[in-house]
């Protein structure tokens with residue numbers, strides 16, 4: 001249940017003295033009580049990042065009236081939203097169901113503040129899982145002849161449901177540069193390796209051949225450069241020489257599902273801010 005008296009504000013702008021004073025002053029002027037505040041200045045980009053949670057008696061319209069001028073003066077990018085509002089999320093999947101299953105369970109349990117109006121897949125395999133959670137499921141075969149039409153449909157769905165986030169839950173098709181541009185900053189993929197190692201469709205086979213002692217998973221924003229997008233979350237686990245590729249794949253599933261779920265939660269709570277090719281994460 002959304003607490004309409006509990007708000008969050010995120011902001012990013014070129015760093016300069018006095019930003020925190022001006023932002024908190026506007027919040028107080030709007031009768032707000034700050035319950036959480038995090039900030040960071042990137043020495044690399046020179047940009048300032050801030051996330052504030054505000055409670056009690058906060059007059060949104062008054063705040064926006066006061067803050068809009070400050071934001072213009074700072075040339076800031078900012079977002080104001082309710083704490084806990086469920087973000088409208090489209091999920092793309094293929095045959096592997098472990099990441100989708102975790103997302104649906106965590107969404108149903110309330111751990112993940114998202115709503116999923118639709119799941120789109122290029123295989124029918126996960127239809128029963130979607131039905132179990134009462135979420136509509138569409139299958140669209142993807143091959144060189146159908147890819148453009150399927151991607152147009154994805155964009156139509158994004159517009160129809162006013163989608164805020166697209167999650168690639170082991171969706172094994174490479175999105176076109178055009179679709180990546182449309183979904184820039186609002187599409188998250190789970191890659192089944194500890195990036196930047198072992199990019200591509202078969203990272204566990206690459207890991208086995210290399211003889212690594214740790215395997216992992218990486219959740220990142222989707223860009224047209226395959227597996228190169230800004231990283232949001234990563235996890236690893238120890239493996240050894242006795243493990244063949246099927247065991248590595250099985251052991252990696254837990255890392256993949258928890259890494260993707262945590263990345264989606266961080267995004268849904270407005271705790272992920274982009275700083276060029278990097279991310280700022282306010283946990």
Ligand SMILES: Nc1nc2c(c(=O)[nH]1)N[C@@H](CN(C=O)c1ccc(C(=O)N[C@@H](CCC(=O)O)C(=O)O)cc1)CN2
Nearest residue numbers: 171172173174175189190191192200201223224226227
């Ligand atoms: N534009 C992007 N699209 C996708 C990304 C990305 O980073 N940028 N990540 C992938 C997921 N992925 C690895 O994490 C991955 C998926 C698929 C492939 C691949 O080579 N697919 C083949 C088809 C394979 C098949 O049909 O089974 C292909 O698309 O030709 C590489 C990496 C999701 N999309």
